[in-house]
Amino acid sequence: MNLENDYKYLHKIDSPADLRKLPKNVLPTVSDEVRNFLIDTITQVGGHFGAGLGAVELTVALHYVFNTPEDKLIFDTGHQGYPHKILTGRRDLLHTIRQYGGISGFLKRSESEYDAFGAGHASTSISAGLGMATARDLMGKNFKVVSVIGDGAMTGGLAYEAMNNIGYQKRNMIVILNDNNISIEPNVSAFSNYFNEFFASSAVNSLRKGIWDMAGKMDSLGDRLRKFASKIEDGVKAIVTPGALFEALGFQYFGPINGNNVLKLVRMLSLIKDLDGPIFLHIMTQKGKGYEPAEKDSMNLHAIGKVDKLTGKAPAKTNTKPVTPTFSSYFGNAMVEICNMDKRIVGITAAMADGTGLVKLDKHFQNRLFDVGIAEGHAVTFAAGLACEGIIPVCGIYSSFLQRAFDHLVHDCSIQNLHVVFAIDRAGLVGADGDTHHGVLDITYLRPVQNLVFMAPKDEQELRDMLYSAVFSYTSGPVAIRYPRGNGFGVPIKPMSFLPLGKGEIVKSGSDIAIIALGTMVQQALKASEELEKYDISLEVINPRFIKPLDSELLLNLFSRFKHIITIEDSQKTGGFGTAVLEFAAENDIKDTVFHILGIPDKFIHHGTQEQLYRELELDSDGIVKKVLSIIPSYEKSNF
Numbered sequence: 001m002n003l004e005n006d007y008k009y010l011h012k013i014d015s016p017a018d019l020r021k022l023p024k025n026v027l028p029t030v031s032d033e034v035r036n037f038l039i040d041t042i043t044q045v046g047g048h049f050g051a052g053l054g055a056v057e058l059t060v061a062l063h064y065v066f067n068t069p070e071d072k073l074i075f076d077t078g079h080q081g082y083p084h085k086i087l088t089g090r091r092d093l094l095h096t097i098r099q100y101g102g103i104s105g106f107l108k109r110s111e112s113e114y115d116a117f118g119a120g121h122a123s124t125s126i127s128a129g130l131g132m133a134t135a136r137d138l139m140g141k142n143f144k145v146v147s148v149i150g151d152g153a154m155t156g157g158l159a160y161e162a163m164n165n166i167g168y169q170k171r172n173m174i175v176i177l178n179d180n181n182i183s184i185e186p187n188v189s190a191f192s193n194y195f196n197e198f199f200a201s202s203a204v205n206s207l208r209k210g211i212w213d214m215a216g217k218m219d220s221l222g223d224r225l226r227k228f229a230s231k232i233e234d235g236v237k238a239i240v241t242p243g244a245l246f247e248a249l250g251f252q253y254f255g256p257i258n259g260n261n262v263l264k265l266v267r268m269l270s271l272i273k274d275l276d277g278p279i280f281l282h283i284m285t286q287k288g289k290g291y292e293p294a295e296k297d298s299m300n301l302h303a304i305g306k307v308d309k310l311t312g313k314a315p316a317k318t319n320t321k322p323v324t325p326t327f328s329s330y331f332g333n334a335m336v337e338i339c340n341m342d343k344r345i346v347g348i349t350a351a352m353a354d355g356t357g358l359v360k361l362d363k364h365f366q367n368r369l370f371d372v373g374i375a376e377g378h379a380v381t382f383a384a385g386l387a388c389e390g391i392i393p394v395c396g397i398y399s400s401f402l403q404r405a406f407d408h409l410v411h412d413c414s415i416q417n418l419h420v421v422f423a424i425d426r427a428g429l430v431g432a433d434g435d436t437h438h439g440v441l442d443i444t445y446l447r448p449v450q451n452l453v454f455m456a457p458k459d460e461q462e463l464r465d466m467l468y469s470a471v472f473s474y475t476s477g478p479v480a481i482r483y484p485r486g487n488g489f490g491v492p493i494k495p496m497s498f499l500p501l502g503k504g505e506i507v508k509s510g511s512d513i514a515i516i517a518l519g520t521m522v523q524q525a526l527k528a529s530e531e532l533e534k535y536d537i538s539l540e541v542i543n544p545r546f547i548k549p550l551d552s553e554l555l556l557n558l559f560s561r562f563k564h565i566i567t568i569e570d571s572q573k574t575g576g577f578g579t580a581v582l583e584f585a586a587e588n589d590i591k592d593t594v595f596h597i598l599g600i601p602d603k604f605i606h607h608g609t610q611e612q613l614y615r616e617l618e619l620d621s622d623g624i625v626k627k628v629l630s631i632i633p634s635y636e637k638s639n640f
Helices: 014-019 024-045 051-056 056-065 080-096 125-138 155-167 186-200 203-214 221-239 244-248 264-270 294-296 329-343 357-362 376-388 397-413 442-446 462-474 520-536 552-561 577-587 610-616 621-631
Strands: 071-077 145-150 171-179 253-258 278-284 345-349 369-371 390-400 421-427 454-455 479-484 505-508 513-517 539-543 545-550 564-572 594-600
Touching: 014 056, 014 080, 024 056, 024 080, 024 264, 024 442, 024 513, 051 056, 056 080, 056 145, 056 264, 071 125, 125 145, 125 171, 155 278, 171 244, 203 264, 203 294, 244 253, 253 264, 264 278, 329 345, 329 357, 329 421, 329 462, 329 479, 345 376, 357 369, 376 390, 376 397, 390 397, 390 462, 397 442, 421 462, 442 479, 442 564, 454 462, 462 479, 505 520, 513 520, 513 552, 513 621, 520 539, 520 564, 520 621, 539 552, 545 577, 552 577, 564 577, 564 621, 594 621, 610 621
Parallel strands: 071 145, 145 171, 171 278, 253 278, 345 369, 345 390, 390 421, 421 479, 454 479, 513 539, 513 564, 564 594
Antiparallel strands: 454 545, 505 539
């Protein structure tokens, strides 16, 4: 790709200031170039795709009309942010996105002054925008605040909480709903566009203000005139726009308009940017716009790896070795099996049916899967309500997303001893999505929760057994199972069976040092054990299975037999599994055992492949070997 030869304007745009120097009539061409650059780059390196393609014209228009970075532009999710990165000085780094040492796949304040607010999770932009607008007013500053929300984020309750508060505060700010779920019928679009521009025009707003002020001087008659005028305007808007809800929340609503027409967007943004009070602009865009494979299959091309640019399909694999299904897939299959056993079992997902594997449930059982949208808190309390009436709900939620539902889990499930099962996907380091999506805090925030049973499987079969046990055996309260992103290990799949509550296992016996490896860390410990045999070191490997309750009998046996015990986990060390073992040792007055805790340090971990990150943090088999050799000084470390 030769930037100067292939792109007439884009090679000159190193910042939004460069964009604003261009005449308005070339913006459609600029938009085409941004879209083509995005397609050329992301099909080669992978990343979030469909939402950004649909948001190109909006991003161009926003940076053209508003004086960024002085004016604050807040994108709700990084999914929409790739065109923004291209226009804000990161065009030549886009090929590094989501890669180790490269730029983030999401918005990040530390990465650019144009990233006004970090965004990896959804539904936050309106709350953050109101905070910025309020700070602006308190400090007597003068800048615009624009919050862009979309790609499903309006299903999150936080967005409505923020809008309700904006309507109360009456702050000057703009909320833009980038609605990419439905298309615009041409006749509706043309009709509503006329009225949007009519209501937004300075002449109409001046007339509205004049009538309002005049009526205010006419006592009771004026009050009646004001009420009558408002009813007429609201009635017209209700007929030609779907904005009654937003008007009721205190916004002046405009829309829906075609969000893939950059000139119309520039005109509309120019009209509304200086209006007083909260403004809500509803635009309609096409997810995957301009790339035919993504237009036809926006679900699967929401995020991609390297694909063939012409077809949108991943290149054929030269390695014929069969790929083991993911843990999510094994979970989905197990859910289908147990739903066949008991009609009371249902699945719940928060807009991640495909990612969690629960989409399989929907294909086999009508009305047994509930997708509540990006609303994890509601998902958990909804599950609690189901459990009250004898249903057995299984919530499939990513670890980092479950953070948003912590209060619901405690207040609505645990306190009431309700049998809700939590299948916590993407536990541990997830790779390219980085610090906003790493699932490294779930043990720390769930371990103290009373009445909770908490497990981590060493492989895909144990995941199946844990799900079976959680649903049919551990029924006195909530149960959580954490498991990683990625493929299983190819172990033989057997019928599901019960696991004794709170009982771990010795996977490999040893005599020199013991390692208690949580979850899939067992696999790394077994590899390390093989390597340590070269040094005549015998490593005992324990699979605890349970984070809560701990296997007290097994732990006391280990304390009596080993001077040094290592714990290893793919989660935060602070308050994690290793800490639980230390607490147990202290409670039992263990004095002669030395403990070594391996886990995620007290810092946020950047993005990269899972393999790269675990190697960097020395949580792979080589890291375990290195730790063991440092503990046993009689062995030559120079041989390592």
